[in-house]
Amino acid sequence: MSTPARGLTSETNQVKNEMKTKRPATARTLHRQIGWVAAFVAMAWALTGFLHPVMSWTAPRPAVQAPPYGGQIRTLPDIPGQFLDKSGQIRTVQVRLVTIGGRPYWMSTDPSMTRKTVADALTGEAAPEAEEAHAIALARHYAALPEAGVRSVEIIDRFNTEYPQINRLLPVWRVAFETPEGLAVYVDTGADRLAAVTDGRRRALLWVFQNAHTLKFLGFAEPLRVALLAGLILSVIATSLIGAALLLKAKGRGLRKAHTLAAWAALPFILTFTVSGMFHLFVTMGPGQALPPPGVFSLADLAAPRPGPGSLYGLIATAGPDGKPVWRIETGGGIAYQGAATGHSDADRARAIAGAGPEAAVSLVTRFGRDYSFANKRLPVMRVEGPEGPVFVDVREGLIAAAPRKSALQKAEGWSFDVLHKWEFLRPIGTKNRDYLLMTTVGVIFLTAALGLALLPRRRRKQPRG
Structure with missing residues (x-):
């Protein structure tokens, strides 16, 4: 009489064991299926992330930074x-x-x-x-x-x-x-x-980085590029989150243990890189901030420049607020303006171009910094303070060089990308040291993905057939 009971107990235990194994197996299967894509993507991004500091270190530098000196203008031409x-x-x-x-x-x-x-x-x-x-x-x-x-x-x-x-x-x-x-x-x-x-080396590295890291080759179809990038980022995030759940009960030896240990080290960085990358992708997609174009004037309104006494070094005309040309005349005695009010200075010209009032504070910017980065290219510029933030004006070209007015979302994205993606907060320890830490981190990410990729065929062979 006891035999059926023992058989029933055995069958019940077997069902429970199957249920126990099936629940985590679902997560493992999903981790494995998405992992094929995510591993290759993570390795490609880690490799190009590793190359980014290398591009900066090996980039050719100009032998001369300052523009050529034009010298004194000895004969004043006609109108x-x-x-x-x-x-x-x-x-x-x-x-x-x-x-x-x-x-x-x-x-x-x-x-x-x-x-x-x-x-x-x-x-x-x-x-x-x-x-x-x-x-x-x-x-x-x-x-x-x-x-x-x-x-x-x-x-x-x-x-x-x-x-x-x-x-x-x-x-x-x-x-x-x-x-x-x-x-x-x-x-x-x-x-x-x-x-x-x-140079040739930078061109090759830049081609690899842009096409592998940002899918630049799909630039002709921007919605497709953004959608594909978003899908690839999500595949890495999903694989990482599922992997994080599996890590809590992970056991094994050899490659499996190495993958587990590397994953523990890489997980927070994988998530911060991918989440900040996704944030950057969606906030910055589409056209950037459009700066007002420089003013246009008629050549018929251009009067002959009158530099006055002293050595003449520069003559340039741009449009004033009323659409009439204004001469900026550079002499040995300083800067003078013709076509504007008497005593007009670079600071006054900068206020006029920025649309600021006469009391707005103006300062000269001669080097790039956090508010006016190297990406803006133009130097020197005048910084004009305004209620919505500073406006940077190039008075020689008569245009606004930068007006970094950002919404709360754009500011959050900028902080996220600078801190979580580029680790700008580590600049105090030196750019090279920061780059070494970044390269070590992406190296661990590459190792994690490579070990996971190596485990995939082994896991597939161990799956029961039938």
Whole structure:
């Protein structure tokens, strides 16, 4: 009589054991199924994250940081409008006197055209080839390559993989030199400014980083790129969270134990990198903050500059608040303005461009910092304090260089990306030391994903058949 009871107990225990094994097995199965994708994605992102400091360390540096010194202007040319009118140009955002090959030229910027309009300031003849010559001279100056052969010269009017959007300035000239490393220098002829320096190694690393880390190759279909990135990020987050639950009861030896130990170390960093990356993706997708364009004025309104006594070093005209041209005249005695109120200064001009009142505080910014980062490119600029935050003005070009007004969401995203993704809070210990810690961390993430990937085929072989 006791045999059926023992059999019933045995069957009950078997059912309980099956139930116990099935519940965690579901989580393990999901972890394994998503893990195939998540492991490869995590390894790719870890590898490119490791490369990011390497790109910074090995990036070519300009031999010269400051723009070339134009020297004293000894002969004041005639009214530039008379010369530039011959080109058919009617309106412009900037006219300036520039020295190219020791000869003065008037250079005018039409916002609807990629190239500048250039006229010989002594003869009035059009000089379309002068801008390219000036671009080459600027590139030679910044690279300190006065004799190197020029491989190619081209004008760039849109951002690309080699010259990404973080560089801000467009249009620019790309001058490639005949050097072993394939050096190329990007310059802005509108302000004699250096835009970027690159070489063959940086181009290769940048191509790998942009295409593997941000799927830049899908830039032609931005919604698809964002959706795919979001899906890949979610796969890593889901795999990590399921793995975290499994870690609480994880046992094993060999590869399994190594994966468990690495996962404990990597888990918080995987989650902070992915969550901050997702936050960054959705807050920053779409067009960025649009700065007001520089003012436009008519060439017909451009009067002859009257620099007065003293040595003349710079002449540049931009649009005033009323749409009329204003000359900024740089002499040995300082800066003077023509076409504005008497006694007008750079501070007054900055207030006018920023739309600020006469009492707004203005200060000169000569180096990049937290409020005005390297990404903004232009220096020096004037900082104009306002009720919604500072506005940074380039008085030479007559435009707003940056107006970092952010919503609460944008501020939160900026903090998240700087602190959780880029570890900017570790800058006090030194950039190199911070990079070493970051590289060690992504190395642990890579190891965790690689060990998990190595375990997947073994787990599949151990699954019961039938």
